[in-house]
Amino acid sequence: xxxxxxRILEEGVVVSDQVLKLDALLNHQVDPQLTMEMGREFAGRFxxxxxxxxxxxxxxxxxxxxxxxxxxxxxxxxxxRKKTLLADPDALCERVPSFTKGIVxxxxxxxxxISSDDKIxxxxxxxxxxxxxxxxxxxxxxxxxxxxxxxxxVEKSFQxxxxxxxxxxxxxxxLVRIMSLSDGKIVFDD
Ligand code: G4P
Ligand code: NA
Ligand code: NA
Numbered sequence: 001x002x003x004x005x006x007r008i009l010e011e012g013v014v015v016s017d018q019v020l021k022l023d024a025l026l027n028h029q030v031d032p033q034l035t036m037e038m039g040r041e042f043a044g045r046f047x048x049x050x051x052x053x054x055x056x057x058x059x060x061x062x063x064x065x066x067x068x069x070x071x072x073x074x075x076x077x078x079x080x081r082k083k084t085l086l087a088d089p090d091a092l093c094e095r096v097p098s099f100t101k102g103i104v105x106x107x108x109x110x111x112x113x114i115s116s117d118d119k120i121x122x123x124x125x126x127x128x129x130x131x132x133x134x135x136x137x138x139x140x141x142x143x144x145x146x147x148x149x150x151x152x153x154v155e156k157s158f159q160x161x162x163x164x165x166x167x168x169x170x171x172x173x174x175l176v177r178i179m180s181l182s183d184g185k186i187v188f189d190d
Pocket of ligand 3: 057058059060061124125
């Protein structure tokens with residue numbers, strides 16, 4: 001997505017070899033027009049797949065997941081992050097480590113909002129090591145729903161997340177792929 005590459009070059013801040021700050025576009029501020037364009041792009045790529053529901057994890061994935069759900073005219077469900085879990089027989093839970101934050105969090109999705117009849121498109125903002133994504137994938141699989149694929153805005157292809165998910169045979173589409181952040185420079189994959 002060319003327009004997104006331009007915006008990332010203009011507004012992204014390289015923090016280290018590993019981390020690109022995207023607060024201006026994804027993690028603090030949201031541009032509604034650009035976000036709707038992302039939603040249209042994902043909707044186009046997953047058109048004719050019979051998607052019945054969009055799923056994401058709070059919080060930064062919600063805006064683009066909403067845009068996609070709006071264009072596809074299906075509901076959006078966002079998995080919640082919980083520090084402590086009350087025993088809830090209705091909830092599907094997974095514990096996920098976050099290497100960047102150095103903590104463990106539990107993500108939760110109520111069985112009320114996902115069913116074995118669903119065909120799910122999982123939308124996320126950034127994929128790095130993919131721990132959170134793998135947690136939500138496990139939840140989707142345990143629900144009995146069909147995971148049609150993943151759409152991520154930014155794939156950091158020098159980290160293992162996207163690759164390991166594709167190796168599971170899951171379709172993963174990214175809007176931009178970043179192959180390097182070395183020397184303070186953003187290098188795209190194509
Ligand atoms: P993962 O998201 O692939 O599982 O990798 P990791 O555990 O390393 O990431 C933890 C959090 O850090 C995730 O946000 C992820 O989106 C974010 N992150 C990873 N690399 C980058 C980066 O280069 N730039 C930015 N801006 N974020 C990065 P999260 O825990 O899902 O939080 P939230 O943003 O949804 O609140
Ligand atoms: Na994030
Ligand atoms: Na996210």
